[in-house]
Amino acid sequence: METVLGARTGTAYGDGWVRSACTICMNRCGILAHVNDDEVVDKILGDPDNPHNHGRTCAKGDAGFEGLTDPDRITTPLRRTNPDKGVGVDPGWVPISWDEALDEIAGHLRDTIADDPEKILYTSFDIYHLRGALAASWVTGLGMPGYSTWSAAIFCGNNVHGILYMNQNAFESNPDPIYSRYILNFGAQFGSVVHYDTMHSTHELSVRRSDVRMVSVDPVCSSAAAVADEWVPIRPGTDAALILGMVDQLINELGIYDAEFLKNSTNAAYLVGTDGRYLRDPRTGKPLVWDEANGPQPFDAGTANAALTGTFDVDGAEARPGFQMLADHVRSYTPEYVESITTVPAETVRRLAREFGEAACIGETITVDGVELPYRPATVAWYRGLSAHKHSMLNGMAIILLPTLIGGIDVPGGLLGDPWGLIGKVKDLEYTSKASDDGLISQGFIGGGRVGGLYPPRPTGPPKTTEMWELLPCAPYGTVFSLLNSEQPELFGAPPFPSMMINFNSNMMKSSGPPEVVERFIKRIPFVAAIAKRFEETTLMADIVLPDVHYLERMTPLVYQHLASGDSRHSAYGAKPVVQSSIEGPVAGEPFVDAMQIYLELLKRADRLPQFNEAFNNIAKMRDPYRLDPDASYSYFEICDRWLRNTLGDDKGLDWHLSDGLWTEDKTVEQKFPRPFFDARAQVYCEFMIDTKQNLENTVEELGIPWETDDYQPLPDWKPGPAYERTAPHDLFVTNMKVPNHALSHTHKNSILSTLSNRHNDLKSVWINPKTADARGISHGDLVQIETSGGRKQTATARVTQLVHPEVLATQGCGGGWSSGSSGDEVNFNALLNIDVEHIDFVSGALDCAIAADVRTVRSGRGGAR
């Protein structure tokens, strides 16, 4: 196919402007990039026609073209000649041909697939590939069960994705930016430019700022806390106590909850016996509810008034509705008890609960597009702040209770989900979920990636990989166990270790665990290939390196298919080459536009093209005549053309993508606010946890390995994390936070953003409360050393500030590094982490990121300097 690259007339903004998509963070905003007369990209604007970001960009997106002309770009395949690997070791790169490189990698693929395809480790957080059908089809084509997002899988969504699928059939959720009037951030930064849906939500909230009350519960006055109406500082890792205290207040003191919603759209009325399990109808096996008039009835018998509270006698068995179980369960979380755990004053606990409950407007409705809907303008936001903890899943089970109790799920003002389980399909999105036999929202294994849901739990069995996926029936990821198994191979009976790794857009060495731990892990993998634009810390560990294209050189369709929630338009668009890469790609005569071209070559050389074509047909929901013939070989461009036509219509193939490329459509009210339009129920009482725990315990007993199962419980609790009981001198918590002008770690080498960082939110700094600084004789500007209870160390510049909890040392992002262009003196928070049993959540696969630490002055600085 003759491809038209660099089409510069696809917008109404004149010559030189190309419509594309940003890749820097998960938001993937629509952009217009400008190419000057020197064929250099010199300016990026938000795409004004794009309903996702409305023509706006953040600092990162504005600076995104930097790096295109980086002198450190990798331009040819390279082979390592130094067999020694490690930090600071020169790999001795020598250039090799594409053929040589591809054949060698394909050979390893073939051998590994013949042995066990699960021994291929594909690590990638390439957000273009992950959200489309591409990454999933590539790994499925190889016979792998999924890919690993690696670092993200250790820190981010562990208690998010499964919880959201359980209660709202969504992978991500955000507060409704248009109708919300009360937003409670728990360690998250919704409303600032450090979250999802940033451009849209920040805009909506800013222009309505005086109508919205925003509260940030956070150990640090983050950029979202700074713009909030109230910052509630909290001791790290104790949020669940505050949340359960609020739940206690709402149910037991204030009586504020949406009874109608709980009865009809959750399992709150399901009767629970003394063994913690549902009481079931002997005939149908359906869970029972208590009908005030007719006694026990199957939940789906049309009972109009199921009891939420009370204790009932069901054929001699004592039973309470799940809601009553919850009410009784949270009674111990009195405001005073919560204060003792969280440092949040008891009065504040009471007030937050009252504010949240009153703002929920229970019983009120609002008319949207002529349809009357429940109006619940109070909601919450959380991500890594609650997730990166030892008892992560319990934190998630706690936080979801708040929107669930008030019926604030997928209705105006509430928590709005992004149902992207339907990859590759923009039109005809299924917004409703099939209900399980118990009437519950049922999603399970999500998409083509290795991302698991929470309910229904997966079956357990002997672990097939170091990720221990089979022993994590409720976890979205098991990545952190790979590091644990590498550090302590005998702990779990040495599950099969990866034979090879392909690494793409995931700087594991810097962005996951301590570098020496990740280094040991990677060194144990016999063969490592990396695809990279320039040498990152992880690239330097590879045996073969293949060049990649910059995102402004990429052509990847459908990278964005709906994330903006609620009352906004659908959109679909992708990336196209703003400039054509001068790097020769894997296919002779074909412009190099995407790493998928490499994967297609590898699949071809490993004889896996038929499997890939089949996988793609399934995952992208391909229809005739666009389906790929399993026995045919297609170029990347042909696949894109078919995929686009299949997804958006026959007139919207590759030519359309390259010349226009933005599809938008109005949503129906059902799509905007789906909850009132489907029957499947959310969960208040996670009964399935009881059997899951039992199954798991049976499995690990058979395997004869230690495993923690205490946190498999139907109702959440706050439990102390490993750093909670701190002893001097390591009596502080060290944590990190996100900043608006960096995304993950891959913007650190952007010269504009790093210069801005040096001036502004210095990544070399650690925030210390003046009280703490005084007690340790630390002055503003001192060079200090942070030392964890695990003996790991980082040096930083002290920023003595009122903006941090006195028990907390707050660092920013995960800076530092040793590859060319890195600022070695930045703080790398990940280097402080502990990869051990004590810090890992055995339910969600999260790693605790509140580490017990000490801080001492190493060298006195100039007071006042900042």
Place this chain on the structure above:
Amino acid sequence: MTRWGMVIDAARCVGCQACTVACKTENQSPLDAWYAPVVEWEEGEFPDATLNYLPVLCNHCEDAPCVTACPSGALTRRDDGIVMADEDVCIGSRACMTACPYGALHFFEDRGTVAVEGAPAEAAPSVPERYAHQRHVRGAVSKCTYCAHKIDFGLENGLEVGVHPLATPACVVTCPAECRIFGDLDDPDSNVSQYLAGHGGGEVLRPDAKTLPSTQYVGLP
């Protein structure tokens, strides 16, 4: 007459520094110079502490002290109120830098990060630095121009200034919080005038300096 002005609703700012960077890439300012940053400061004591944000840029003053102080005539105020720096004329006395109460003038020092003058532009280590050296004059002072080149482009091409992204200052276009409004202060019906009227008038920075700024604020902390 037209008097271009910017109204910044400081209460909306989320401190994301998008404007800071959009300005830098639009104007290709020297790497160490920031024409339009968001300054921030702490307020209060823990736990009642917070961080405040304030976007700042050239105030395009009616009585511009930089223009008054400039010996070479490099700094001028256009008829539409925009204060411009002609870097080819500037002698680098930096009198303007001590005269401006807002710190809005930026001296482009040769900081030794880039090859000497006359070296090929490709020698510059990054796109922003390369273009800074092509677009700006070392030893001269440069500044925010309200993206006058975009305004002029818009006027020449019939685009609505303050609305169309190619005819509006970069900091205004990029701002996710819609903090900034740009328009004609002399037109009582303009977006800026109406916004000011709706907020009981604007405030200015350093009112004691009596510079009569065209950059005005509402919602100042």
Place this chain on the structure above:
Amino acid sequence: MTAVSPTAGGGSGPQNVFMDQFDLEARTQRVWDINHAIWFTLMGVGGGVFLAGRILNLTEGLGYLLGIPTVDVVSFGAIAVGGAILVADLGRPLQAWRAFVNVRTSWISWGAWSDLIFLVVAGLLVLPALSLGGSEPFSGLGWDPHGGDGGGLALEIVAGVAAVVVMTYAGAVLARPRAIPYWNSPAVPLQFLLSSAAMSVAVVMLIEVIAGEPVTAGQMVLLGLLTAALLIAVVVHLLTRTAEPGKRESLERLLRGQYRGLFAGLVVVAGTALPLVLAVVGAAASGARDALAVLCFLLLVPGGFWLRLLTLRVGIFPPVHIPGVASPRTAGG
């Protein structure tokens, strides 16, 4: 909001001011420093010595260089060296000629013109006296190099007026804008003028001593008056607008902070008060005048330099906004 960023002290680092710092603190100007203090001093001495020589009628009899009176040579030399430093300090020295453009509003342009006019006119004035290898090639020019005739007097007046501007404009450059409150006062150019005059009288006295001529009581009285006036100008400036943001921080630096010793010791005591005492003593005690004159020179010139340098170094911009302090509304109210 009282914290002040560390000053550059003339070291390396960007000169760009607070807008590049992303905070809302009072900010010390880092644009002008030691080079400027030197040329401010040299300009003051240069203009002042010319005037002092003429007013005190001390051009003759104190030695000559190529036929030109020492006093004038010192004057021209100081201004030429000061001007060279000024030009060298420009960002674009080759464009220095453009400094003459904006005479309508720029004090630097006035300074450039006054320097030029002074050097040209005063140079013309003394040109007839120029002696090169025993010949006086310009003696034919039709005016008296000592201002004794109409032409000479006209040149002398023009040069004198230019000299006054030369002595004053550096202070005026600082005083005109409102950006830096410590500078924004007539006291600054007045201090510079008085300091220049006092330094210049001391320089002339030194030349007298070297030339073996007696220092007179009148000269000592003049010096005493100038130093007394300077002391008053300094003290009054320290006592006015003391609470104003920016000036408050400047005064804090001068009176209590890092410059306390230098300011009190070198500027106020050694550079002003002590010469005043010595001048009073010298006016009364004829025997010690030479020694006192030398002492005054040794105290006054460094004092003048430090007065200028410290004035530059305490040039502090107050925060662009004082939180909680509303400004008058601009429109629409």
